[in-house]
Amino acid sequence: MPWMNRATADRVKFEFKDVEVEFTKHTTNLHVKQERLIDLMKHLKEKEGYRHFIDHTCIDFPDTKERFQGIYILYNPDTNERVIVKTWAKEGKLPSLEKLWACARWAEREAYDMFGIVYEGHENLRRMFMWEGYPYHPLRKDFPLEGIPEVELPSLTELYAGRTDPPSHDFELVHTRVPTLEDLERTEKARLQKKAQLVLNWGPLHPGTHGTIWFLFDLDGEKVVQSDVILGQLHRGMEKIAENIYYFQFLPYTDRMDYISAICNELSYATAVEKLLGVEVPEKARYIRTMFAELQRINSHLLWLGTGALDLGALTVFLYAFREREKIMDIIEGNAGFRLTSAFLRIGGVHYDLAEGTLDVIKAFIKDFPNRLKEYHNLLTRNRIWLRRTKDIGVITREDVFNYGLTGPVARGSGVPYDIRKLEPYAAYDEVEFDIPVGEVGDVYDRYLVRMEEMVQSLRIIEQCVAKLEKLPKSAPYVNKEHPAVMSPKEYVFMDLEDMVKNFRIVVHGENAPPGEVYSSGENPRGELGFYIYSTGGSKPYRLRIRSGALYNLSIFPKLIQNGTIADAIALLGSLDPVVGETDR
Amino acid sequence: MAMLNSNGFVLTTVDELLSWGRRNALWPLTIGLACCAIEMMHAAASRFDLDRLGVIFRASPRQADLLIVAGTVVNKVAPMLKLLWEQMPDPKWCITMGGCASAGGPFPTYSTLQGMDRIIPVDVYIPGCPPHPQGLLYGILQLQKKIKEKGVKKYDKAFEEFKKDMEKQGLIAREITV
Numbered sequence: 001m002p003w004m005n006r007a008t009a010d011r012v013k014f015e016f017k018d019v020e021v022e023f024t025k026h027t028t029n030l031h032v033k034q035e036r037l038i039d040l041m042k043h044l045k046e047k048e049g050y051r052h053f054i055d056h057t058c059i060d061f062p063d064t065k066e067r068f069q070g071i072y073i074l075y076n077p078d079t080n081e082r083v084i085v086k087t088w089a090k091e092g093k094l095p096s097l098e099k100l101w102a103c104a105r106w107a108e109r110e111a112y113d114m115f116g117i118v119y120e121g122h123e124n125l126r127r128m129f130m131w132e133g134y135p136y137h138p139l140r141k142d143f144p145l146e147g148i149p150e151v152e153l154p155s156l157t158e159l160y161a162g163r164t165d166p167p168s169h170d171f172e173l174v175h176t177r178v179p180t181l182e183d184l185e186r187t188e189k190a191r192l193q194k195k196a197q198l199v200l201n202w203g204p205l206h207p208g209t210h211g212t213i214w215f216l217f218d219l220d221g222e223k224v225v226q227s228d229v230i231l232g233q234l235h236r237g238m239e240k241i242a243e244n245i246y247y248f249q250f251l252p253y254t255d256r257m258d259y260i261s262a263i264c265n266e267l268s269y270a271t272a273v274e275k276l277l278g279v280e281v282p283e284k285a286r287y288i289r290t291m292f293a294e295l296q297r298i299n300s301h302l303l304w305l306g307t308g309a310l311d312l313g314a315l316t317v318f319l320y321a322f323r324e325r326e327k328i329m330d331i332i333e334g335n336a337g338f339r340l341t342s343a344f345l346r347i348g349g350v351h352y353d354l355a356e357g358t359l360d361v362i363k364a365f366i367k368d369f370p371n372r373l374k375e376y377h378n379l380l381t382r383n384r385i386w387l388r389r390t391k392d393i394g395v396i397t398r399e400d401v402f403n404y405g406l407t408g409p410v411a412r413g414s415g416v417p418y419d420i421r422k423l424e425p426y427a428a429y430d431e432v433e434f435d436i437p438v439g440e441v442g443d444v445y446d447r448y449l450v451r452m453e454e455m456v457q458s459l460r461i462i463e464q465c466v467a468k469l470e471k472l473p474k475s476a477p478y479v480n481k482e483h484p485a486v487m488s489p490k491e492y493v494f495m496d497l498e499d500m501v502k503n504f505r506i507v508v509h510g511e512n513a514p515p516g517e518v519y520s521s522g523e524n525p526r527g528e529l530g531f532y533i534y535s536t537g538g539s540k541p542y543r544l545r546i547r548s549g550a551l552y553n554l555s556i557f558p559k560l561i562q563n564g565t566i567a568d569a570i571a572l573l574g575s576l577d578p579v580v581g582e583t584d585r
Numbered sequence: 586m587a588m589l590n591s592n593g594f595v596l597t598t599v600d601e602l603l604s605w606g607r608r609n610a611l612w613p614l615t616i617g618l619a620c621c622a623i624e625m626m627h628a629a630a631s632r633f634d635l636d637r638l639g640v641i642f643r644a645s646p647r648q649a650d651l652l653i654v655a656g657t658v659v660n661k662v663a664p665m666l667k668l669l670w671e672q673m674p675d676p677k678w679c680i681t682m683g684g685c686a687s688a689g690g691p692f693p694t695y696s697t698l699q700g701m702d703r704i705i706p707v708d709v710y711i712p713g714c715p716p717h718p719q720g721l722l723y724g725i726l727q728l729q730k731k732i733k734e735k736g737v738k739k740y741d742k743a744f745e746e747f748k749k750d751m752e753k754q755g756l757i758a759r760e761i762t763v
């Protein structure tokens with residue numbers, strides 16, 4: 001995806017004299033003073049067409065005077081260009097952009113939670129992931145990854161069984177702080193002021209919430225007057241981990257973010273790192289990546305279909321969808337050696353060559369799957385109950401797509417053809433043919449149809465990849481092992497001294513990345529998964545920001561459910577399809 | 586110990602009968618926390634079909650006697666899980682599925698609970714990240730074995746009380762030898 005062109009940059013510079021424009025290798029950055037931020041953003045949104053909010057985050061530079069730098073990433077859907085706006089916080093304060101983009105509210109809450117930056121003008125600046133009363137701001141550079149141990153928590157298993165010698169458990173007795181139920185109650189009270197009859201807690205441990213999202217509904221009878229979403233019940237500190245390990249070591253962690261589409265995550269991450277390191281990927285690897293990413297997309301949509309239908313009472317679809325999922329899982333397991341969190345990709349290629357017979361199995365799957373899809377359509381598409389539950393529920397307008405930074409099938413369901421695979425092709429997406437299905441109304445039913453059609457398109461892509469891979473010789477390289485930052489495959493390591501030394505060096509010292517910054521994203525089943533990497537050189541990123549599609553897609557939920565009923569919340573949530581591992585990270 | 590005598594009767598102790606019933610009808614609570622939960626769903630779905638073992642997921646802690654902790658337990662969710670555990674009636678068991686729930690797994694971070702056993706006692710730990718559904722099946726079989734060998738008295742305060750009551754009323758079951 002191109003970045004802001006020079007003509008536009010000059011126009012902006014003409015309007016705003018004190019804006020500094022910086023063209024880096026991978027991005028275009030506008031530096032602006034904190035006081036002028038809102039004006040500039042307003043100008044970019046209204047005059048220049050940068051109306052799609054992609055992401056906001058901060059970077060902590062403890063040695064500089066202002067310390068925190070705010071980063072905003074915007075997208076212009078007319079010219080297909082992105083831009084990064086940067087500004088320094090003043091005395092730990094930034095202005096809130098929630099009047100311009102509604103989803104900025106959530107991004108700002110997160111930055112407040114993680115960095116302690118105060119946003120002036122925010123309607124309810126609360127902690128996003130941690131609980132009220134948690135005293136630290138974890139993403140600050142002076143906070144340790146493993147936290148600050150302060151409470152004694154012994155292993156109860158050991159307490160019951162008695163301590164043996166040597167001990168059966170090896171653990172640190174002192175543990176980081178765990179909230180009490182009162183803390184959680186305070187968190188809940190801080191989020192929502194009761195206006196109507198009663199506040200209903202939905203989740204966090206409720207099967208319908210797709211994980212551990214905690215919803216608060218202020219109800220008047222069955223009508224939802226207002227609602228809020230509390231996240232953080234799966235906040236594992238991914239971004240902090242990324243700052244503390246080497247680039248290649250973080251790859252398995254991306255699997256565990258959106259665990260339903262592991263390979264798509266890996267692909268987005270590997271693409272970003274390869275951009276930073278300047279690694280070319282061989283043709284075969286690109287096709288293998290594309291093929292598996294699309295298999296994973298089908299896999300993910302099947303899970304959405306199964307659980308979404310299950311939530312609305314259709315148990316059969318769940319069992320059917322999982323039957324097909326098992327087939328895909330087997331294909332993935334046969335190649336990567338793992339079913340779910342596969343870690344199949346590597347920086348510079350893929351871990352293994354295609355296993356014997358993979359293409360035959362995939363061909364059989366391609367042949368069989370359209371019939372299965374027909375089964376699902378028969379069960380649901382014209383089903384009267386299904387139509388009643390999904391038609392005209394949760395309608396998202398086109399403006400809201402931009403306002404809330406929606407991406408993926410949720411954006412496409414409202415008729416916005418935003419698909420990174422077309423707009424900024426990565427892997428082999430520019431060499432295969434496929435269409436982008438879009439909806440018309442933007443209700444739950446449209447999003448359902450879009451996802452169903454996406455599976456058909458994925459099949460098309462896989463078919464082309466199989467045809468291509470059959471033509472490529474078996475000896476074609478599947479990883480770019482000539483590059484100094486790419487690890488050699490195992491079969492070379494044991495045979496060749498040079499490869500062994502190289503791998504040894506990378507494992508011990510990490511890849512040596514040049515200083516610079518990259519924002520690169522991939523089209524995940526749950527929307528745009530972006531990685532913003534800020535490197536100051538060396539083998540670890542200085543800051544790695546994960547732009548989660550699921551988080552932004554979820555941010556429209558409180559608006560959509562307003563004046564709806566509780567029953568609609570379930571259908572609506574299913575259609576937004578968040579995965580908590582990615583929203584909370 | 587159950588045995589068959591010459592008249593075709595099966596003779597057993599009440600304890601043994603109860604334990605047999607319990608271990609073959611473990612009803613877990615429907616809770617998924619993270620990636621491992623997907624594998625748990627797979628274990629329950631078409632291919633691996635947990636129902637065969639009498640394992641049927643229940644949505645209410647009041648009806649459940651097994652807590653399968655599938656996924657990363659972060660500090661914030663720990664007190665809620667503990668609450669659910671306390672809401673489950675005795676006798677009850679706990680299986681931790683995956684590295685995260687067992688010991689923090691790949692997340693030695695500020696926000697993650699380093700092992701479920703810090704807040705509730707655990708009976709079976711299943712390693713893996715995530716464990717294969719077969720791993721979960723194996724874990725459940727292990728738990729059945731454990732119940733068979735150790736009985737149900739371990740965390741069973743209510744049952745103890747009940748027994749004491751029975752003793753007081755002179756209704757305690759005696760070993761019957763054949």
Ligand code: SF4
Binds near residue numbers: 657683684686691715
């Ligand atoms: S053990 Fe692995 S798969 Fe399971 S929840 Fe933890 S990270 Fe996810």
